[in-house]
Amino acid sequence: MNKVRTMEELPLSRFHFKMFAYASGSTFIDGYIIGIIAVALSAMQSQFDMSLTMMGLIGMATLAGMFAGGVIGGYLTDLIGRKKMFLIDMLIMAIVSILQFFINDPIQLVILRFILGVAIGADYPIAGALMAEFSPKKSRGSLLGGLNGLWYVGYAISYLVGFLLLSVGDTSWRWMLLSSAVPVILMLIARLNMPESPLWLASKGRQKEANAIVRKIFGDHVIMSNEPETKEKTTFLEMFRNGYGKWIFFVSAFWSLQVIPTFGIGTYIPEILAQFGFANGTREYLGSAVINIVYLVGLLPALYLIEKFGRRPTLIVPFLVSAITLFVLGATSGLNTSFVFILVLFIIYGTFNTAMGAHDWIYPNELFPTHIRGTAMGFITGVTRIASAIGTFFFPFILENYGLAATLYICGALFFIGFLVSLFMAPETKNMSLTQTSSINKSGNKGQDSFASKKYIN
Template sequence: MNKVRTLEEMPLGKFHYQMFFYTGGGAFIDGYIIGIIAVALAVLQPQFDMSLTVVGMIAMAMYVGMFFGGIIGGYLTDLIGRKTMFLLDLAVFVLASIPQFFVNDPVQLIILRFILGVAVGADNPISATYMAEFAPRKQRGALLGGLIALWYVGYGASFLVGYWMLGLGEDSWRWMLASSAVPALILLLGRLKMPESPLWLASKGKEKEANAIIQGVFGKGVVLSESLETKEKTSFMDMFKNGYGKWTLFIALFWTLQVAPAFAIATYIPQVLGEFGFADGNKEYLGSAIMSLFYLVGLLPAVFLVEKIGRRPVLIWPFLVSAVVLVILGITSSWQMSFAFTISLFIIYGIFNTSMNIHQWIYPNELFPTKIRGTAVGFGTGVSRIGASLSTFLFPLILSTYGIAVTMYCCAALFFIGFLISFVMAPETRNMTLAETSALNKPSSKPGSELNPKRETV
């Protein structure tokens, strides 16, 4: 007699890899859209004769949109389903990317970047929850963390595309910004064939449909779980109740302190390299592309270590290393160091920064139950983008007023605060089921119950 296995006990297979690339495609586009504006702004600013305030508004518009997209999109993902939102946000990607080619003033671009931000913000909770709810227990952290790799692939690709498109002349920025429609359309067509999340269906009382999808994908003898409470109502405020408030605070803080300095540096990296003395020719753009591609190196050990040694150390120590490296960059910024030296420091910073970024989609998905999982990821996305939008708006003003050294010190300070908060608050969830991780820190939990919690919706 064949043993009945649950969804989380299934070995890693072809379907999981397909799901990884379809969900990670959203992260690719997210990174691409953020990266391409960094190159486009450098070409666009002289043409429109924009002030630093207007430049900052264009850069921050997407992050403001991500706040609304994350908050609303995450809740809708839990309310109406993963797949429906999975397709809607990609349609918005396509429809908002193309008009960027035709903008005639900065206000139009600000509006379109805001709309794109809404779509990106919505895609984060959709993609992350989708992957988490299909992932095998033993590889869940690596798969969720690995999704961030595609963000950096998209970010790096945007600089290579932007660097190549510089040869198109004064309108090259139009082609750069509109080019995001291409990967978005390809991904939209691929996502059409993906199934709904069985865990979401079960949480809405549709356990029969959920098991039908599982058996259709993995075959007979595979079920959702041993026991499951169904028809769980989705409520936005549940994130702050029943012991989840602590995790909501933790996620909002560590995520914000990661992306606020990182996104600001990423958006203005050509200008930053220019401040280090590398503004001649196209060296600052080529350097940006090289750096972003090397950032992927940080993900390789991180996705392995997060399952080998745990979640906590892979979050805590990269925060500290990122802070230290930026302090060194600030100190050496006036020493006229070589291009190779400066790029090497930025690469080290990027490697460690990338390694801790994998937690942006691991912790929110593991610490909350299915009924509010998308809502929690969306909330983390939204709140963190407030920090990202403010830092992106203020970054050029601080840079022009106080110089590159002070700017690096400010970014380092945010990373150091993140180190302290994570050291105190970060839980360990390695090798636990979603039911176990979402039961951590609940008032009803008894000592030792984390490893054998009362059965509930996962």
């Protein structure tokens, strides 16, 4: 007779990887849609006489939409369900992606890109909540953190597709914008077969439906949880009550402090390398390519270390190392430094920065209970999209007016502040059930390790 186990006590299986594929579609599509507009804008210039302001509006529209989508979509995810919102979201993205092909005015594109941003912003809290609620507790950190890596895959593929479509001619930009409909429609079809979250159903008092889904997927020897969800009412302000406001501040702060320098440096890395004196030939582009590849490669060891050593050290140490690395780069910016030395420093920065980025998905999905998990993740996503926009907008201004050294020092200082925030606030949630991780604020951080190391850990 099989021993009865909870969903969180199960080993990784094919089903978990299938859920990862469903959820990672969110970050892949986000990276693709944000990346493809950069190539399309350059091709559009031949047909539309766009001012810098208009180009900026088109580029910023998606990020602005993500703020609205995160806040509204996260709340609706907790209110009406994960699967339903996942499908509605993809349907909107598919329709808007196709409509982009037919625009006749840049303003129309601004509106459509904003709507796309709303849909993408809504998809983030849905994906994170579903992945967290189906994950085994011993692999939840790596599964959630791994979602972040698919953003870079989508971003890189968008540039490749854009490059290949340039040969189409004057209308190439239309086909570039339309191309986002392909992964969106494929993901919509795939998600038709996915289950609803049993934990969400239980939080709405639908225990029988929840248990039926668990039995269908895992068998009769698996139960939903030893700590069953109680029926809870979802309200938007709940994420600021009962001690959860502290976690809203913590996650919003460290995530924003991570993405502001990341988006700024990542967007203008060729210019930065050029100011280091590597503007001859193609070395600045070679360096940019290597650095961006490391953003993805650096995620792999981070996912292993997150499960081995825990969330807290793998957030604190990368913030500190990234800060020190940028301080060193700032100090050497006026010197005749070798290309290899500068490249190595940027690779160190990229590797540890990616380890930080994995926590952007882990903490917000672990620190809040099921009935407000999507609401909190959506709100935090919206806050960080504003931070991303600020970093991207002001970075070239600071670089031009204050110089490379000052710019790198400012970025390093932001990472150091992130180090301090994490040092004093980051909890440890390794090997805890979701019920335990979302209850840390009630018992405080002291004694977490002993709490998690009792009978709940196998």
